[in-house]
Amino acid sequence: MSWRHLLHVVGAVVAAVGVSMLSAALVSVVYREWSDVAMITLAAAATVAIGLAMWRGFDRPGELTTREGFAAVGLAWTAMCLVGALPYLFTGSITNITNAVFETSAGFTTTGASVVPDPALLPHGIQFWRSLTQWIGGMGIIVLSVAILPLLGMGAVQLARAESPGPTPDRLTPRFSETAKRLWLIYVAFTAIEAALLWIGDMTLFEALNHSLTTLSTGGYSTNAGSMGAFSAYSQWIVIVFMVIAGASFSLHYRAVRNPRLYWKSAELRLYLAIMVIAATLIVIGTWGGGVLDVIRDAVFTTTSIITTTGYGTADFGLWAPALEIMIVGMMFIGGMAGSTSGSVKVYRLDVLYEASRSDVRRLIHPRGVFVTRVGKKAVPDTIVEAIQTFFLLYMFAFMTGTFLLAIIGSTGDPQLDMITTVSAVASSLGNVGPGLGLVGPTENYLVVPALGKWLLAALMIVGRLEILPILILFNPELWRR
Amino acid sequence: MRIIIVGAGAVGSYLAERFSLEGQDVVVIESDPEQAARVMAELDCMVITGNGASASTLEQAGLGEADLLVAVSSSDAVNVLACNAATKLGIPRKVARVEDPELKAEVEALGVDLVIDPGEAAARDLLVLVSTGRVSELVEFGEGKLVLLGAYVDAGSSVVGTTLAELRDEVEGWDWLVVAVVRHGKTMIARGSTQLEMGDHVLLITRADRTKGPYELLGLTDRPAEKVIILGGTRLARMTAELLAERRVATTLIESNPARCRAIAEALPDVVVVCGDPADPKMLQSEGIGNADAVLALTGWDGNNLLGCHVARALGAGEVIARFTNTELAGLLGGGSIDATVSSRLSAANEILRFVRRGKIHSAVTIPGSEAEALELEVGPRSPAIGKTLADLKLPRTLIIGGIQRAGDAFVPHGNTEIREGDHLIAVALPAGIPVAEKLSG
Numbered sequence: 001m002s003w004r005h006l007l008h009v010v011g012a013v014v015a016a017v018g019v020s021m022l023s024a025a026l027v028s029v030v031y032r033e034w035s036d037v038a039m040i041t042l043a044a045a046a047t048v049a050i051g052l053a054m055w056r057g058f059d060r061p062g063e064l065t066t067r068e069g070f071a072a073v074g075l076a077w078t079a080m081c082l083v084g085a086l087p088y089l090f091t092g093s094i095t096n097i098t099n100a101v102f103e104t105s106a107g108f109t110t111t112g113a114s115v116v117p118d119p120a121l122l123p124h125g126i127q128f129w130r131s132l133t134q135w136i137g138g139m140g141i142i143v144l145s146v147a148i149l150p151l152l153g154m155g156a157v158q159l160a161r162a163e164s165p166g167p168t169p170d171r172l173t174p175r176f177s178e179t180a181k182r183l184w185l186i187y188v189a190f191t192a193i194e195a196a197l198l199w200i201g202d203m204t205l206f207e208a209l210n211h212s213l214t215t216l217s218t219g220g221y222s223t224n225a226g227s228m229g230a231f232s233a234y235s236q237w238i239v240i241v242f243m244v245i246a247g248a249s250f251s252l253h254y255r256a257v258r259n260p261r262l263y264w265k266s267a268e269l270r271l272y273l274a275i276m277v278i279a280a281t282l283i284v285i286g287t288w289g290g291g292v293l294d295v296i297r298d299a300v301f302t303t304t305s306i307i308t309t310t311g312y313g314t315a316d317f318g319l320w321a322p323a324l325e326i327m328i329v330g331m332m333f334i335g336g337m338a339g340s341t342s343g344s345v346k347v348y349r350l351d352v353l354y355e356a357s358r359s360d361v362r363r364l365i366h367p368r369g370v371f372v373t374r375v376g377k378k379a380v381p382d383t384i385v386e387a388i389q390t391f392f393l394l395y396m397f398a399f400m401t402g403t404f405l406l407a408i409i410g411s412t413g414d415p416q417l418d419m420i421t422t423v424s425a426v427a428s429s430l431g432n433v434g435p436g437l438g439l440v441g442p443t444e445n446y447l448v449v450p451a452l453g454k455w456l457l458a459a460l461m462i463v464g465r466l467e468i469l470p471i472l473i474l475f476n477p478e479l480w481r482r
Numbered sequence: 483m484r485i486i487i488v489g490a491g492a493v494g495s496y497l498a499e500r501f502s503l504e505g506q507d508v509v510v511i512e513s514d515p516e517q518a519a520r521v522m523a524e525l526d527c528m529v530i531t532g533n534g535a536s537a538s539t540l541e542q543a544g545l546g547e548a549d550l551l552v553a554v555s556s557s558d559a560v561n562v563l564a565c566n567a568a569t570k571l572g573i574p575r576k577v578a579r580v581e582d583p584e585l586k587a588e589v590e591a592l593g594v595d596l597v598i599d600p601g602e603a604a605a606r607d608l609l610v611l612v613s614t615g616r617v618s619e620l621v622e623f624g625e626g627k628l629v630l631l632g633a634y635v636d637a638g639s640s641v642v643g644t645t646l647a648e649l650r651d652e653v654e655g656w657d658w659l660v661v662a663v664v665r666h667g668k669t670m671i672a673r674g675s676t677q678l679e680m681g682d683h684v685l686l687i688t689r690a691d692r693t694k695g696p697y698e699l700l701g702l703t704d705r706p707a708e709k710v711i712i713l714g715g716t717r718l719a720r721m722t723a724e725l726l727a728e729r730r731v732a733t734t735l736i737e738s739n740p741a742r743c744r745a746i747a748e749a750l751p752d753v754v755v756v757c758g759d760p761a762d763p764k765m766l767q768s769e770g771i772g773n774a775d776a777v778l779a780l781t782g783w784d785g786n787n788l789l790g791c792h793v794a795r796a797l798g799a800g801e802v803i804a805r806f807t808n809t810e811l812a813g814l815l816g817g818g819s820i821d822a823t824v825s826s827r828l829s830a831a832n833e834i835l836r837f838v839r840r841g842k843i844h845s846a847v848t849i850p851g852s853e854a855e856a857l858e859l860e861v862g863p864r865s866p867a868i869g870k871t872l873a874d875l876k877l878p879r880t881l882i883i884g885g886i887q888r889a890g891d892a893f894v895p896h897g898n899t900e901i902r903e904g905d906h907l908i909a910v911a912l913p914a915g916i917p918v919a920e921k922l923s924g
Contacts, residue, residue, distance in 0.1 A: 362754075366734075366754055366756055366768075366769065367768065368756050368757050368758045368765065369754055369755060369756045369757075370740070370743040370744055370746075370747040370755040370756065370757050371747065371755075372744070372747045372748045372751070374748075374751065377751065379748040
């Protein structure tokens with residue numbers, strides 16, 4: 001395979017990122033932060049220039065094969081997370097390259113782990129850029145470019161497949177570009193509705209817009225150091241509802257606009273909601289005391305925030321009982337539905353894994369029995385079951401290796417990273433959640449992690465967001481052979 | 483009555499035989515010349531070789547004067563087209579065989595009176611058999627107050643060697659009556675002097691609330707099956723498994739083709755599908771055939787079904803039922819290791835006969851392996867039988883009346899029971915007796 005084809009695709013994605021920076025410059029214009037306008041525009045110009053140079057300099061691929069698509073997406077996302085750091089560096093909001101790339105990676109991958117102690121002190125344009133990276137990364141920049149620009153040609157479908165979260169991409173229309181348009185339409189619509197509802201409450205328009213961008217993408221960046229804890233109960237409940245929406249499949253949302261009964265028919269949605277209800281109940285029991293309504297709200301908020309991998313905080317769960325902290329780490333491995341903007345393993349895969357293992361147990365009783373793995377009533381083909389089992393194995397392998405490496409790196413830090421910090425930071429980054437426990441708890445930030453550790457976590461975020469394979473394939477020698 | 487039958491396959495040729503034995507004008511349309519020649523040689527009917535869906539062939543068959551069209555070819559499309567042509571010509575009654583369940587409602591909307599799927603009909607018959615232990619037939623009459631029961635006489639049974647008259651003397655206040663005995667493929671309407679032999683297929687009529695006596699006599703239990711093993715993955719097997727699973731019966735289906743296993747497992751989540759040879763004793767044992775209440779051998783090959791039944795019986799299965807595509811085998815091989823037989827063509831023919839007889843005769847049921855039919859008929863105001871006792875009627879040896887439903891009550895009649903207007907008579911008749919039965923209704 002020709003690496004020139006890959007670089008052509010990467011160039012297109014980089015250029016698209018550059019163009020999107022201009023909207024951050026526009027925000028700076030509104031707030032009359034003229035030096036930021038200049039610097040962000042400069043960053044945008046540089047990014048677009050790099051992107052166009054690559055795009056024009058390398059041949060356009062005719063049609064991409066599946067593996068080329070995966071590899072291109074893996075490279076493109078890595079490149080995005082590098083060039084997306086330019087606005088932070090140019091405006092001087094974040095001066096250290098490592099920190100800027102970490103912040104960008106946590107943005108595009110919708111992780112929401114931050115190295116900014118108080119986002120409110122950042123210029124408005126940069127605050128907006130932070131939120132926008134999450135919003136773009138949530139639905140996927142390639143899905144976006146397929147929807148708006150025919151920039152990527154024939155290979156776009158392969159690319160979008162590699163970028164879309166979930167094991168089985170769902171088509172709403174015969175043509176993929178039309179499907180992409182509809183998904184973005186519903187994404188934009190939900191974002192607008194949430195922003196309006198938050199604006200009615202105690203948020204300013206700017207805050208409402210930023211929070212809706214990071215809710216629908218299940219990102220979790222806040223404009224406020226206190227995250228959602230700084231806002232009213234009303235705003236928190238609105239955010240809960242929209243986190244649940246963002247963690248559900250967007251193609252399901254689209255279909256359900258015409259036929260709301262489809263929601264109830266989706267076995268995955270029922271399971272997704274059931275998991276959250278059970279988890280929230282356990283947390284309510286575990287944190288019982290004081291104002292009952294506050295306890296319930298904090299429990300529901302934390303559950304939805306972690307399971308949908310958003311990562312906003314209201315309560316400091318770093319102070320909770322050990323059993324609940326272990327539960328929080330466990331919840332980082334769940335995620336929302338396939339086809340949502342959430343990260344982590346996802347309910348569909350967990351259901352398939354459970355059903356497949358149940359079939360294996362039944363096979364002990366009927367050694368020659370034929371057992372079909374199903375989600376709800378729908379049978380899942382064996383090839384997909386195996387792919388999901390492999391995915392889970394790789395996911396856990398990435399988690400174990402990541403934890404081991406961060407533990408080594410963390411021992412050089414000051415203060416040294418303890419066990420719970422290390423484990424939770426890796427689980428949180430890989431699952432695109434955001435906050436961890438211990439030194440990287442919901443009221444802390446990731447500044448404490450040594451530089452090398454930040455690069456590791458940023459890499460894990462991309463691995464988690466792209467669901468491993470697009471990155472793993474880059475290390476496969478067969479890919480690079482002609 | 484002129485009857486046109488499209489398709490001389492399993493169902494079509496069987497129906498043609500029955501109707502022509504009754505003396506109806508039967509025209510059969512069959513596209514395969516060999517099959518057409520065979521029907522022509524065996525039956526007293528007109529056979530046209532051609533496409534049953536074509537209007538010109540149907541016209542040649544005299545569709546214009548026909549009273550009934552039975553479209554039972556193996557193709558749904560041909561059957562629907564034939565019915566369509568019949569609708570245009572204003573044929574009063576139409577029956578179509580349609581296997582695709584999605585098409586059923588649409589075909590009914592076309593004005594077809596009865597849409598039948600042989601597999602489904604047989605699956606429903608199997609369900610009845612499975613829910614009553616070791617009974618070969620169970621049909622309800624007279625609003626469910628009377629039942630026709632069938633069972634085989636086992637080697638060790640106490641009734642072997644006794645005549646029906648002796649049996650009747652033994653039991654006091656009998657409210658059941660043996661109506662027919664099928665022996666070596668021949669059906670005899672029961673008489674007092676009939677002696678029962680081992681392997682006889684006995685048909686009796688009893689009050690539905692007094693089945694205990696006859697059950698004990700024939701060594702039957704009426705415990706419904708809780709665990710069923712189905713051998714084979716045919717369409718019939720699949721439909722039966724689905725019906726059983728719906729009724730929460732623990733069902734295991736054994737099929738040798740892996741792709742077919744997968745398809746069935748996908749379609750039926752509550753059925754355990756096992757991939758392997760349905761006659762492999764080791765595997766049957768590992769699936770617990772010894773404590774299965776019923777084993778249904780439903781593969782597509784009669785030989786395999788026979789083998790499967792013998793293996794199942796040898797391994798200690800409860801009720802053993804075989805499906806035979808050859809209807810003659812269905813009659814001959816019952817008894818011994820096989821408690822009951824089914825045949826989708828017989829089940830389908832049964833439903834069609836029931837429909838065709840509708841009118842004076844309320845319902846009609848054929849019995850596998852026997853040319854006899856059980857009929858329920860109403861005594862009309864002009865019936866010659868009104869006011870006469872059964873003995874007075876001097877019925878021929880081809881007809882017997884085994885039950886009467888009168889004003890909300892039902893009973894088994896004696897020789898001196900008087901027939902009244904409005905009675906529903908449950909009769910069992912050989913083909914020659916059917917016109918006599920029809921006369922009784924007036």
